Amino acid sequence: MSPASFYALIGVGLFVIGFYALLVRRDDLTRILSINVMGSGVFMVLIAAADGVGATVDPVPHAMVLTGIVVAVSATAFALALSLARERAQ
Amino acid sequence: MTPLWSALCVVAPLLAAVTQCIKPRWGAATSIAALSLIVLGGLGLASALIESGAQTIVLSGWSPPLGIVWRIDGLTVTMILMAGIVGLPVSVYAHHYFSSSTTANRFFWPLWMLLLAALCSLFLSNDLFNWYVTLELLSLSAVALVTLAGKPAALAAAQRYLYASLLGSLCYLMGVALIYSTYGSLDMTLLRAATEPNTSVWVAIGLMMAGLLMKSAMFPLHFWLPSAHGAAPAPVSAILSALVVKGAFYILLRIWFDLVPEAPPHSVTLLLGAFGAAAILWGSLQALRATRLKMLVAYSTVAQLGYLALFFPLSATGELGQTAIGGIVYFMAAHACAKAAMFLAAGNLQRAAGHDQLSALASTAQALPLSMFAFAIAGVSIMGLPPSGGFVAKWMLLSAAIMNGAWLWVAVLILGGLLSAAYVFRVLALSFVDPGPPAEQEAPKRVARSSEWASLMLAGMALLLGLNAMPMLELMSVGLPAIRP
Numbered sequence: 001m002s003p004a005s006f007y008a009l010i011g012v013g014l015f016v017i018g019f020y021a022l023l024v025r026r027d028d029l030t031r032i033l034s035i036n037v038m039g040s041g042v043f044m045v046l047i048a049a050a051d052g053v054g055a056t057v058d059p060v061p062h063a064m065v066l067t068g069i070v071v072a073v074s075a076t077a078f079a080l081a082l083s084l085a086r087e088r089a090q
Numbered sequence: 091m092t093p094l095w096s097a098l099c100v101v102a103p104l105l106a107a108v109t110q111c112i113k114p115r116w117g118a119a120t121s122i123a124a125l126s127l128i129v130l131g132g133l134g135l136a137s138a139l140i141e142s143g144a145q146t147i148v149l150s151g152w153s154p155p156l157g158i159v160w161r162i163d164g165l166t167v168t169m170i171l172m173a174g175i176v177g178l179p180v181s182v183y184a185h186h187y188f189s190s191s192t193t194a195n196r197f198f199w200p201l202w203m204l205l206l207a208a209l210c211s212l213f214l215s216n217d218l219f220n221w222y223v224t225l226e227l228l229s230l231s232a233v234a235l236v237t238l239a240g241k242p243a244a245l246a247a248a249q250r251y252l253y254a255s256l257l258g259s260l261c262y263l264m265g266v267a268l269i270y271s272t273y274g275s276l277d278m279t280l281l282r283a284a285t286e287p288n289t290s291v292w293v294a295i296g297l298m299m300a301g302l303l304m305k306s307a308m309f310p311l312h313f314w315l316p317s318a319h320g321a322a323p324a325p326v327s328a329i330l331s332a333l334v335v336k337g338a339f340y341i342l343l344r345i346w347f348d349l350v351p352e353a354p355p356h357s358v359t360l361l362l363g364a365f366g367a368a369a370i371l372w373g374s375l376q377a378l379r380a381t382r383l384k385m386l387v388a389y390s391t392v393a394q395l396g397y398l399a400l401f402f403p404l405s406a407t408g409e410l411g412q413t414a415i416g417g418i419v420y421f422m423a424a425h426a427c428a429k430a431a432m433f434l435a436a437g438n439l440q441r442a443a444g445h446d447q448l449s450a451l452a453s454t455a456q457a458l459p460l461s462m463f464a465f466a467i468a469g470v471s472i473m474g475l476p477p478s479g480g481f482v483a484k485w486m487l488l489s490a491a492i493m494n495g496a497w498l499w500v501a502v503l504i505l506g507g508l509l510s511a512a513y514v515f516r517v518l519a520l521s522f523v524d525p526g527p528p529a530e531q532e533a534p535k536r537v538a539r540s541s542e543w544a545s546l547m548l549a550g551m552a553l554l555l556g557l558n559a560m561p562m563l564e565l566m567s568v569g570l571p572a573i574r575p
Binding site for chain 1: 155156219222223226230233234237245246249252253256257260263264267268269270271274276301434
């Protein structure tokens with residue numbers, strides 16, 4: 001097995017673990033974390049996809065992962081703020 | 091001129107959002123200006139399309155696979171015009187709706203403009219990863235808008251909406267990653283030429299479609315929609331039901347046109363159609379049972395979105411597919427106008443009565459004949475009666491189904507129309523029942539004239555779509571890719 005497909009498989013595994021936790025757990029923080037775990041899984045798959053033919057590395061997936069991290073950070077911040085607001089309202 | 095017109099659609103709302111963060115008091119004025127510019131840009135694009143067909147713009151001269159390309163065809167322009175034209179009356183309405191509570195007023199305008207910028211760039215993009223980014227921008231601003239209602243119920247609904255939507259986008263992104271690792275490209279034009287039927291493509295398409303079905307609240311993934319759309323402030327509900335769910339469905343259509351490498355298995359289209367039929371029945375029955383007016387309208391959205399899923403089985407055969415596409419795009423436009431009108435009218439009743447319990451709304455309904463009239467006209471389009479945009483759309487879907495000999499879908503379409511008539515009349519009946527002795531009722535509060543006219547204008551547009559169908563259909567079909575045999 002090439003390193004790239006190993007990373008891709010780990011990525012899919014993380015995605016599935018996060019997906020399972022998001023469906024099963026009811027706790028807010030766990031849910032937000034499980035969304036992050038899912039996201040990391042997708043990023044792993046993308047980074048594995050960057051392993052091009054021969055010695056070249058494809059930069060496009062790296063750019064996608066960077067953008068994805070920015071989106072994930074803002075979404076996480078918003079989700080945390082929302083759960084805090086909800087706790088305060090109760 | 092095309093690059094200018096299309097840039098206008100994205101830059102105008104972005105500039106408005108920035109301005110509104112600095113000068114909150116200019117909220118309504120700058121929003122209406124930005125929306126007018128979007129309509130202008132949409133009209134400019136439409137005339138360019140009619141002159142010279144579908145257009146592509148290579149952003150800053152970087153060609154794909156590295157750069158990003160915008161593609162503008164009839165579907166793009168119809169959706170942009172829909173967003174601008176529905177947005178204008180909603181903004182006029184929101185100006186009066188939010189004037190009392192200053193925090194909500196302060197945050198509504200920039201969020202609404204950011205949502206609009208995300209939506210317009212979504213419609214213009216033709217690139218799988220760009221769609222992911224615009225989808226996330228769209229949903230984050232949409233969830234933030236739901237929280238403006240401020241009540242604990244709205245916060246809970248917003249949270250559920252956020253989780254569902256993040257789950258949907260991550261499934262979509264996983265599909266994008268698979269496509270990229272197979273074909274090394276994200277641009278839809280390149281992918282259309284490249285994709286072949288193999289396992290990884292089907293898995294990727296399955297993941298992307300599952301994510302997008304979640305985001306467009308297709309049954310049985312609709313669970314987050316009624317509470318979010320029902321709990322949001324009225325203008326926000328109108329924006330969510332009319333525009334936001336259409337964004338995800340737009341990408342779904344594009345994937346269906348360009349990425350699906352061969353006619354998908356019959357069982358898949360049948361399953362999607364069955365989800366649509368279930369949505370129509372379940373949504374309509376819940377609308378019939380709803381005790382609150384806004385929940386009734388929200389469940390009606392679930393039912394109406396079911397019609398969109400009927401597109402998949404109906405478009406399965408070549409030539410009739412074009413009728414089904416026209417019908418579905420028309421349906422999206424007509425539903426946007428009619429549903430926005432319904433939510434605004436419902437908001438007027440709620441505002442005047444101080445609640446939206448259907449059982450106690452009769453006296454309020456009779457005090458606001460203009461809003462009830464708007465609700466009735468929008469109802470005509472939702473039911474699919476002539477002359478309305480909803481009628482044209484359903485007629486096209488129905489004729490595609492009849493020519494296919496797909497009697498099951500014909501039955502679903504007709505039954506759906508009857509059920510929607512039943513729940514619309516539940517509301518219209520309020521105008522005719524005896525409200526009880528006036529002493530027991532609180533006098534309805536005053537509602538701004540312009541709020542009533544805003545809902546009536548939207549309903550009128552749903553009607554106008556029915557009277558002026560041919561030019562619209564011609565515009566929609568410019569450059570639409572044919573479904574693969």
